[in-house]
Amino acid sequence: MRIEERQVDVDQLQPGMYVCRLDRSWEGTPFPLQGFLVRSEDDVRELARWSGVVFIDVELCEPAQRRRLLTLVPHDRIVTRIDREHDEQVFQQRFEREVRVARETFTTFTQQASVLLDALRSRDTLDQHGVDAAVTPVVAAVTRNQDAYFWLMALKRHSDYAYRHAMNCCALAIAFGRALSYPESGLLSLARGGLLMDIGMASVPANVVDRPGMLHASQAMEMRDHVEEGCRRFDAAGFSDPEARAMLACHHEFFDGSGYPRRLAGTAIPLSGRIAAIVDAFDAMSSDRPYRAAMTRDAALRELYRSRDRQFQGELVEEFVRCLGVYPVGTLVELSSGEIGIVVAQNNAHRLRPRLMLLTWADKSLRDPFMPINLLGNEVGTDGERLTIIRSVPHNSYGLDPTELFL
Structure with a gap:
């Protein structure tokens, strides 16, 4: 699946828009590398200190801003992001x-x-x-x-x-x-x-x-x-x-x-x-x-x-x-596929669909290697259904100790 971005001048930014890229490297800026949701005019002013142009992930914007982006800039300024796997x-x-x-x-x-x-x-x-x-x-x-x-x-x-x-x-x-x-x-x-x-x-x-x-x-x-x-x-x-x-x-x-x-x-x-x-x-x-x-x-x-x-x-x-986030970083979760993953980062605009590291297969046997996955996309299980989190599980469930697995 591919994601639509829109290039926006910083002075056109409004709260509710999701910034996924800058016109410069994230390094050296105070902003999170995974992007972030603009929440206030203070966020806009801070961005203006670092960038003149930013890129907005339309899918991650709040609904009102998602609709507004359709008329905010001409279509020739739409750019297409790299596919999710590479992302x-x-x-x-x-x-x-x-x-x-x-x-x-x-x-x-x-x-x-x-x-x-x-x-x-x-x-x-x-x-x-x-x-x-x-x-x-x-x-x-x-x-x-x-x-x-x-x-x-x-x-x-x-x-x-x-x-x-x-x-x-x-x-x-x-x-x-x-x-x-x-x-x-x-x-x-x-x-x-x-x-x-x-x-x-x-x-x-x-x-x-x-x-x-x-x-x-x-x-x-x-x-x-x-x-x-x-x-x-x-x-x-x-x-x-x-x-x-x-x-x-x-x-x-x-x-x-x-x-x-x-x-x-x-x-x-x-x-x-x-x-x-x-x-x-x-x-x-x-x-x-x-x-x-x-x-x-x-x-x-x-x-x-x-x-x-x-x-x-x-x-x-x-x-x-x-x-x-509804499932904070470090939470072990079971997916609709039966696989177990651990939350590694949030998707700010979709708190029910964080980024995970899949630790097991559906039968709870350990994966080797572990597999990163972003639930924000349309990832599907072996049954062809979109993957969702069905519950969290305590640490050490199924013999999984994240401390032993990652450190």
């Missing part, structure tokens, strides 16, 4: 390069975050400069290519939940903030807050943190005290960042007022606090704990959606789902 090869080469770029930041961040969190466990201090040195490159890496960074997150094996949760919440908060059009300074605040919002847990006994089932009243009070303890440590470190502090103070406040410690409700909860509550809950639900197995990532998103306008602001939940 997939190009994407894979670019994505592998992006993963290599992100890996250095990811590895360094893992080391630095572990040192910071170990220090908090052993003494009652927080190194402000160390925090910023750790999170600033992560802001740049997630902004450069969110999918590549989340791919590494999905494959990272870390036995300590506190470390993994802090690092995951940092990256998730950055990605969410970027989807909400936060400026770079705001993304840095979200990164700080995401990394540090559970620092007060260092003072909670391990037998309380990892206890299965309901906590006794005294244990529940110890657990709740981690919020105020985290804020105390944050303040003692000399941070002057209200947005990050709000994440520490409010990540357990619920939109309906049923949370803690202050039972704030609605917009009385600062925006960064409402963001933190969503990020914290999503990563907690999709992580293994001593007392329960992890939910699949899409199941965690559905749980957030069920709790919208109660625990979490409904509009923010919808934006979070849009940010991560």
